[in-house]
Amino acid sequence: MPELDFDIITLGHGSGGLLTNRLLDQTIFKLLHNETLDTRHDGAILEANGKLAFSTDSFVISPIFYPGGNIGELAVNGTVNDVAMCGAIPKHISLGLILEEGLPVAELWEVLLGIKAACEKAGVHVVTGDTKVVERGKGDKVFINTTGIGEMHPKAAISAENIKVGDKIVVNSQIATHGMAIMAKRHDITFDDPIESDSCNLNHTIITLIEEFGEQIHLLRDPTRGGLAATLNEIARDIDSGITIQQTKIPVDTRVDNVCEMLGLDPLYVANEGVFAAFIDASIADSFVAKLKTLEYGSEAVIIGEVVEAHPGKVVLHSAIGGKRVVNMAVGEQLPRIC
């Protein structure tokens, strides 16, 4: 970090006056500059033609630094992925920071480096933003809102309405990794080889799949908060069919599985940040998985289940020992502030 005029965030940095301008000049505008952001107007002017995807997320994860990432790169990847799940190419994001008085500027700098790296990797630009400061004890270090705009891929036809009985459900990667990386850190559970968050940008992989399989991809969703269980339940509610999943097919890292067991958690309910579930036409299932295995973040790709006529609105798990059980949405909160 370069030498700055200040090493702690104060309320004055949220005043809209000289200190705010100094903070922005020495950190955000310095690190994230691009032609649009540099205009420093109240808003960014963009050129767009056709269909856009528009998605927002606030990130309140605690701690803000953890194995495999920090709240900054999480905030970029989270919104990039939400835009990608619409079938769109993420282009522009806004950055809303709520800082707590007393935050060391060195920590803000680290977070901004995470934002910068994630933007470069995903190919998006921060084009507009806002920074507020709240008093000590009225926030928690840093909260970040990112809102993204993407251009819909012309071949994308992503909608729960396109799902039909027989569709296969594919995931790209091991589940529950992000949530367990955070929980292991919170509970001081250590490994020689620590669990790292799977936070990543899925957009390049998604667009390659849409290029190749187009409207045969019926729905894409990234199961973050509430885990795969919440996502599949929401989809089952929205379609008039049931969903079955095979426990033995669902990929989970062994260390993740162990920590889940220690903490009494079911991986199906744990947050992911680098996982997507694709509902695809059965006719392309094998070639979709084969292709996905060759792509970034896709090496663990596997069919985990399908859409069935039975038990509409419900998700049923076929267990490793041959039983069946309904997978409900979790009622309350087992992992607060996981994203």
Place this chain on the structure above:
Amino acid sequence: MPELDFDIITLGHGSGGLLTNRLLDQTIFKLLHNETLDTRHDGAILEANGKLAFSTDSFVISPIFYPGGNIGELAVNGTVNDVAMCGAIPKHISLGLILEEGLPVAELWEVLLGIKAACEKAGVHVVTGDTKVVERGKGDKVFINTTGIGEMHPKAAISAENIKVGDKIVVNSQIATHGMAIMAKRHDITFDDPIESDSCNLNHTIITLIEEFGEQIHLLRDPTRGGLAATLNEIARDIDSGITIQQTKIPVDTRVDNVCEMLGLDPLYVANEGVFAAFIDASIADSFVAKLKTLEYGSEAVIIGEVVEAHPGKVVLHSAIGGKRVVNMAVGEQLPRIC
């Protein structure tokens, strides 16, 4: 408020599971529903052609209820106005809520009613959103991020680059009203006729002005945090000219002026939420003011100053008693969490 399943926000309402879905179904989706929001996807799909304005703001105002408004309507108007200041017609907004555990749901409901009313008045829709919950003492009731998209008006040519020496500076309304409404409430300063926030949507008025005066309007800015002083200083920095303003012309409500004096504050530095400053070609100045006086929120319209060749980068006030002084940006924070 209808009977809900719960009367207090808990961490479970941020879980992404059943409680989150119940909260959203019974509050946000119920009050703010529209065709796009109803799809409940991770993002909204929009149609757009041409130039767009894109702007974000997080609102952390305390208290969340005050004379003349609440944080909900402020959050909508603030972003609507930022989009309008770009010369665009605001269309879509995203809504990111960060709720503190323990928030009475009745308060959330009031805030959402403010959001609903402000959206209807401004003609925008909440098309996508996100709701998080943080533990008691890690937030403060409600923080709101809104991010807006607007369609650029074809006649708009709003840019600091268009400002030239001789341009007149017009404001539409009395300044410092929002900030002093909040400060009077915080300091329990009472009036028979209390000062109410001037928070309002300026978009309809702005668009009418752009329709009529087109590229003769060189720049539009709404002086929120940091007040008129910060905004004029930012503009003076961006152009290679100076700005002069006439103290006797700057409209301030008498009660607002009195509270400012009691608290030792200069109205030039106090936040506004219903004020804009327009930099316009001198040739249209009189007809611009005459027109603005006939429009919503424009009855106090007045020329307060102009762009001059002298003192480039500086704002100079000609005082009521005939003196001159440089108006700098405030260094620190006199009014934390005013928006």
